[in-house]
Amino acid sequence: MSLAEADIDGRLGARIRGLRANRRLTLDGLARQAEVSRAMLSRIERGESSPTAQLLNKICGGLGITLSALFAETAAPASPLARRRDQPTWRDPASRYVRRNVSPQGTGSAVDIVEIEFPAGGHVAFDNQNVAGADQHVWVLDGTLEVALDDDVFRLERGDCLLMRFDRPVLFRNPTRRAVRYAVVISHGATRP
Numbered sequence: 383m384s385l386a387e388a389d390i391d392g393r394l395g396a397r398i399r400g401l402r403a404n405r406r407l408t409l410d411g412l413a414r415q416a417e418v419s420r421a422m423l424s425r426i427e428r429g430e431s432s433p434t435a436q437l438l439n440k441i442c443g444g445l446g447i448t449l450s451a452l453f454a455e456t457a458a459p460a461s462p463l464a465r466r467r468d469q470p471t472w473r474d475p476a477s478r479y480v481r482r483n484v485s486p487q488g489t490g491s492a493v494d495i496v497e498i499e500f501p502a503g504g505h506v507a508f509d510n511q512n513v514a515g516a517d518q519h520v521w522v523l524d525g526t527l528e529v530a531l532d533d534d535v536f537r538l539e540r541g542d543c544l545l546m547r548f549d550r551p552v553l554f555r556n557p558t559r560r561a562v563r564y565a566v567v568i569s570h571g572a573t574r575p
Contacts, residue, residue, distance in 0.1 A: 390472065392429030394438075397452060399427040401445050416444025434476040439508045448513055448548065450494040450568050453483050460488035477506040484565070492571035500527065500562045505555040513548040518568045520544045525562030528555040538564075 402412050409427070413420040418440050425431040426441070433441070435449070442452050453470055464486040471482045477500070484495040520529060521543040529536045529544055530553040536544050537557075546552065556562045 389429070391426075391432050394433065394452075394472075395427045395429040398423075398441060398445075401447070401452070402427075405445065407445075412441070412444050414444075416440045418444070432475045435474040435479070435481075435506050436476070436508060439510070443510070443513075446513065448494070448516060448518075448568055448570070449481070450483065450485075450496055450566075451570075453481070454487055454494070460490075461486055462489060474506065477501070477504045479504060479506060492569060494568040494570070496566040496568065497523075498564050498566060500525075500554065500556045500564070502556055502559045502561055505553060507551065507553045509551050510548045516568060516570050517545060517547050518566050520546060521565045521567065523563045523565055525556070525560060525564075526558050527562045527564055528557050529553070530555070 402409070407415070409424060410420055412418075413423045416423070418437065422431065422437070423441070426433050426437075438452060439449055442449055445452075453472060464484060469482050469484055470487075471480060473480050479501065480499045482497040482499075484497050485491065485493065520527070520538065522538045522540055524540055526540075527538045529538060529546070531546065532550050538544055
């Protein structure tokens with residue numbers, strides 16, 4: 383079942399609550415670590431709020447995981463094949479971008495692949511917190527994407543790929559009048575020599 387289907391807020395809330403419980407964090411503890419109000423976190427966990435990508439990213443930082451790990455379908459049976467129709471999708475209510483978890487779920491792979499469809503003129507900022515051992519490649523499949531990492535701004539065209547760490551704020555922006563589609567390949571493993 384896709385996260386884009388009915389009761390997405392309830393499913394996200396339950397997932398966050400489960401991850402918090404697995405880490406033996408109280409609601410107050412996660413709120414502090416994520417720099418999110420306890421009241422907002424409680425509403426999200428109860429499925430009473432439609433959190434934005436920025437807010438989910440803060441919560442993920444507090445949990446020490448990536449957005450990709452949050453959207454992973456833990457109940458899905460392990461399979462080396464992920465059919466497009468079965469890949470979890472989610473639309474950010476603020477930026478309207480759509481993220482699709484492309485990677486097969488439950489395989490234990492140290493790599494996640496996410497496809498993003500970003501609307502014309504859209505932008506989203508993340509206060510990335512350091513996720514130990516993880517990095518990401520942003521690969522533009524179609525269109526133009528600007529990525530700002532602190533003072534460094536990269537304009538990526540079709541076929542361009544940018545390596546990014548999860549260690550500083552990032553702004554994704556579509557400066558054009560047409561949608562951009564890109565892949566994010568996230569590695570959760572150690573770097574190679």
